[in-house]
Amino acid sequence: MSMIAAFYGGKSILITGATGFLGKVLMEKLFRTSPDLKVIYILVRPKEGQTLQQRVIQILDSKLFEKVKEVCPNVHEKIRPISADLNQNDFAISKEDLQELLSHTNIVFHCAATVRFDDHLRHAVQLNVTATQQLLLMASQMPKLEAFIHISTAFSNCNLKHIDEVVYPCPVEPKKIIDSMEWLDDAIIDEITPKLIGDRPNTYTYTKALGEVVVQQEGGNLNIAIVRPSIMGATWQEPFPGWVDNLNGPSGLIIAAGKGFLRSIRATPMAVADLIPADTVVNLTLAVGWYTAVHRPKSTLVYHCTSGNLNPCNWGKMGLQVLATFEKIPFERAFRRPNADFTTNNITTHYWNAVSHRAPAIIYDFYLRLTGRKPRMTKLMNRLLRTLSMLEYFINRSWEWSTYNTEMLMSELSPEDQRVFNFDIRQLNWLEYIENYVLGVKKYLLKEDMAGIPEAKQHLKRLRNIHYLFNTALFLIAWRLLIARSQVARNVWFFIVSFCYKFLSYFRASSTLKV
Ligand SMILES: CCCCCCCCCCCCCCCCCCCCCC(=O)SCCNC(=O)CCNC(=O)[C@H](O)C(C)(C)COP(=O)(O)OP(=O)(O)OC[C@H]1O[C@@H](n2cnc3c(N)ncnc32)[C@H](O)[C@@H]1OP(=O)(O)O
Ligand SMILES: NC(=O)C1=CN([C@@H]2O[C@H](COP(=O)(O)OP(=O)(O)OC[C@H]3O[C@@H](n4cnc5c(N)ncnc54)[C@H](OP(=O)(O)O)[C@@H]3O)[C@@H](O)[C@H]2O)C=CC1
Known part of the structure; x- marks a missing residue:
């Protein structure tokens, strides 16, 4: 019997960010392994045109929850959505809902965050720092609370090369940042943002670091732990391989490469691609929840959920495997044949961006205009290039994350728990994982339906022929222009033609002699 699964039985659990990628996989695993849990409260912000219940139904109707419905048929009754907006004071939760949360919650998993790299500092602080502070305040009023698990990111201290499982102090105290966001206007915030984030690449990593400091400083007597996943990818094994539902991390780029938009990417092939499957993150998170509640460590423990130090894979290997998978499992209606490559310096990056990204987009838009349609490719390409520029920081560096706490936790688990809540990344076969990832995308x-693969392959063949035709035409035009302008080119041309003619005449003559 799994001790962790038994621990969550009968519990009331609060999850923020349950409608996000991680939150859904977390809920799924909880229901599947502990179907006798009491209730999962989820804080959901109202969305235009959708009631809370409709949002929940949409989640439960997805393929991800198919197995859950078998083991926990009354799963609908066990999810209690609570209307809440983490951007608002007190999350705009009604008094009755708040009372229910405060009096029943046993465990909190705080997953909600803004994960956009370019978010305005005010908004990123509100969601990743102030909301965390408010949630801690709420948690401190929960008499039955056993553990509070905060999800951060392994990149919160990406300005360091070696990162330990500790909370690092920030030069400016989070409280001061929170206060200043209340009275500074946007223009001033824009001006001071680069100074505040310092050598971090964006507001996301900066505010996630501030969030950790808040957790450490304001956790009071709560049993708290911080989980730091690296780049979260599709599921590895559970509930099935390859499940993914958003474009973050590599997923968007896999689409861009598979559809033929992405032709080159500035990356260091030997840099470690610290991907971690979402189900591995969930298994570790649930094990951390159990350990924190049952063993009550004296201090706030930080757990790295990374792959680089135990089972490293680099971007070069990953890129090649992604491309190899496209041969077997192509995407439908590709713009060009998938054929991306890495560039390693500014000059080649600018060159390939002009030749392989911008020029085809302009030509295609010209064709769209000629055929009376609205041009859209240049806009899409500009967005892709912007995305690439935001991700570049992470694909041109390697980090070392120590994993003492994560390894300690693994050794604390029973063999059954090590199996059911497996977060031993050493067992992952990267080639198989990446293939399933592409298939999941x-x-x-x-x-896309798998039945469409033969047609997708045909489409790629057509694209290859168009590519050859286009290149031949381009070569002939260039050559013709050169001949018209240069005597040397003309001489070379006549020399080649007369050489070919003599060569052919010689063969014709020798074959006639043999007869
Ligand atoms: C041999 C070569 C082979 C090549 C094979 C190639 C495959 C193998 C190589 C793989 C290398 C992987 C590197 C991963 C590094 C991750 C590091 C993470 C580290 C930290 C991890 C964390 O701790 S945590 C969360 C991570 N947090 C994000 O990862 C958010 C990013 N994101 C944004 O910060 C915003 O998205 C941003 C971009 C501002 C746009 O912002 P924006 O306002 O311009 O636009 P929007 O967001 O509205 O999106 C506008 C349109 O871009 C689409 N799109 C959105 N994201 C996209 C994305 N990642 N890739 C593509 N497309 C994306 C979207 O679908 C829209 O498309 P559409 O318009 O058609 O719907
Ligand atoms: N994805 C990754 O690669 C990594 C993620 N992480 C961390 O994991 C956690 C989860 O990330 P992930 O699942 O990928 O992110 P998603 O963007 O998929 O999910 C974010 C969640 O937060 C919710 N949320 C955002 N703003 C608000 C708000 N104002 N009020 C209420 N809820 C809100 C979203 O709700 P809604 O559905 O309404 O938008 C959604 O449920 C985050 O803390 C992130 O920092 C760490 C490392 C890597």
Whole structure:
């Protein structure tokens, strides 16, 4: 019997960010392994045109929850959505809902965050820092609370090369940042943002670091732990391989490469691609929840959920495997044949961006205009280039994360728990994982049918022929222009033609002699 699964039985659990990528996989695993849990409260912000219940139904109707419905048929009754907006004071939760949360919650998993790299500092602080502070305040009023698990990111201290499982202090105290966001206007915030984030690449990593400091400083007597996943990718094993439902991390780029938009990417092939499957993050998080509640460590423990130090894979290997998978499992209606490559310096990056990204987009838009349609490719390409520039920081560096706490936790688990809540990344086979990831992107993100693969292959063949034709035409035009302008080119041309003619005449003559 799994001790962790038994621990969550009968518990009331609060999850923030349950409608996000991690939150859904977390809920799924909880219901599947502990179907006798009491209730999962989820803080959901109202969305235009959708009631809370409709949002929940949409989640439960997805393929991710198919197995859950078998083991926990009354799963609908066990999810209690609570209307809440983490951008608002007190989350705009009604008094009755708040009372229910405060009096029943046993465990909190705080997953909600803004994960956009370019978010305005005010908004990023509100969600990743102030909301965390408010949630801690709420948690401190929960008499039955056993553990508070905060999800951060392994990149919160990406300005360091070696990162330990500790909370690092920030030069400016989070409280001061929170206060200043209340009275500074946007223009001033824009001006001071680069100074505040310092050598971090964006507001996301900066505010996640501030969030950790808040957790440490304001956790009071709560049993708190921080989990730091690296780059979260599709599921590895559970509930099935390859499940993914958003474009963050590599998923968006896999689509861009598979559809033929992405031709080159500035990356260091030998840099470690610290990907971690979402189900591994969930298994570790649930094990951390159990350990924190049952063993009550004296201080706030930080757990790195990374792959680089135990089972490293680099971007070069990953890129090649992604491309190899496209041969077997192509995406439908590609713009060009998938054929991306890495560039390693500014000059080649600018060159390939002009030749392989911008020029085809302009030509295609010209064709769209000629055929009376609205041009859209240049806009899409500009967005892709912007995305690439934001991700570049992470694909041109390697980090070392120590994993003492994570390894300690693994050794604390019973063999059954090590199996059911497996977060031993050493067992992951990267080639198999990446292939399933690409397949998952095709099935669950692009919603493409496997039956369409033969047609997709035909389409790629057509694109290859168009590519050859286009290149031949381009070469002939260039050559013709050169001949018209240069005597040397003309001489070379006549020399080649007369050489070929003599060569052919010689063969014709020798074959006639033999007869
Ligand atoms: C041999 C070569 C082979 C090549 C093979 C190639 C594959 C193998 C190589 C793989 C290398 C992987 C590197 C991963 C590094 C991750 C590091 C993470 C580290 C930290 C991890 C964390 O701790 S945590 C969360 C991570 N947090 C994000 O990862 C958010 C990013 N994101 C944004 O910060 C905003 O998205 C941003 C971008 C500002 C746009 O912002 P924006 O306002 O311009 O636009 P929007 O967001 O509205 O999106 C506008 C359109 O871009 C689409 N799109 C959105 N994201 C996209 C994305 N990642 N890739 C593509 N497309 C994306 C979207 O779907 C829209 O498309 P559409 O318009 O058609 O719907
Ligand atoms: N994805 C990754 O690669 C990594 C993620 N992480 C961390 O994991 C956690 C989860 O990330 P992930 O699942 O990928 O992120 P998602 O963007 O998929 O999910 C974010 C969640 O936060 C919710 N949320 C955002 N703003 C508000 C708000 N104002 N009020 C209420 N809820 C809000 C979203 O709700 P809604 O559905 O309404 O938008 C959504 O449920 C985050 O803390 C992130 O920092 C760490 C490392 C890597």
